[in-house]
Amino acid sequence: MEETKNSAGIPSFSDQVPTTLSSSGIFDLVSGDLAATGSIGFMELLGLEELAPSIFDLLPPLSLPPTSLPESSDAGNPPATPNSSSISSMSTEAANEEQAREVVEEGEVVEEQEEQGKIKKQSKPKKKNQKKERQPRFAFMTKSEVDHLEDGYRWRKYGQKAVKNSPYPRSYYRCTSAMCNVKKRVERSSDDPAIVVTTYEGKHTHLSPVVHRSGSSVVPRDRFGFASANAANFLPMQITQAHYQQQPYLLSLPPPSLNPCSVPSTASLLQYPPYCTPSASLLRDHGLLQDILPSDVRKEEYK
């Protein structure tokens, strides 16, 4: 197939040196398109110890009609936050919260069963009649030169495919933890190679294996089970809030488990542990953002 051909000529990002970090927008989780749903942009810096300098270049707001918004997601396991700036968006496979939750729950059960069976089957006798239930997904865009962002979990790459209409390949990762079916897809935007689109699928069933340099192996995690220790270092609260307000239809509540925070899921990616949950007052206060973005930019972003 052409994939072979493409992958052969695909540049290796791993060769690149991480330098710029910044933000992004929202995109359609279903189609995978960089379909922004509103104007948002921002970032979050994490795992900076490994990534270089924290340069924030705000991306222009992406825009897209809400109708292009996805199926759902949520309940997914949004990442804690990659080691670079990012913006996230939740999508919902169901039209509303309730439906979304149903889908999520059912999907999880089905997936688990299938997954287990799949693992043993050598010659992929995948289900035929059964419609593949999609795990809730959570995606976000990150401007970074490193494609595989650190999020506190260990991932094993299990595949790579050339992406149509894009010179960049898409990589598939699976959480290395046993019994954890979380998957992650990483690809670069063909429009802007600087942007890395990461899609998480599923929910972690374990604690982050990440061991903090400080020695602690327990890091704060967001409601989806993603390590969020890093998030505390840089909190794009404004964006989170803005997103929440602009995309209420994306909301859907994930199962209470693994949910240390009680904030709406849309903000998940930028979520913080309970002790750092953004307050309502931050909605107006630009906080960190003010220090980073010009006022006119902020205006653009949150209007």
Next chain:
DNA sequence: CGGCTTTGACCCGCGC
């Protein structure tokens, strides 16, 4: 030697 990446092959869903 174990864990991870690479990569070609295969399966499946979907659109035409």
Next chain:
DNA sequence: GCGCGGGTCAAAGCCG
């Protein structure tokens, strides 16, 4: 029905 593209498998190779 067919072809395409996305997603996954699994053997082989690499690396610490």
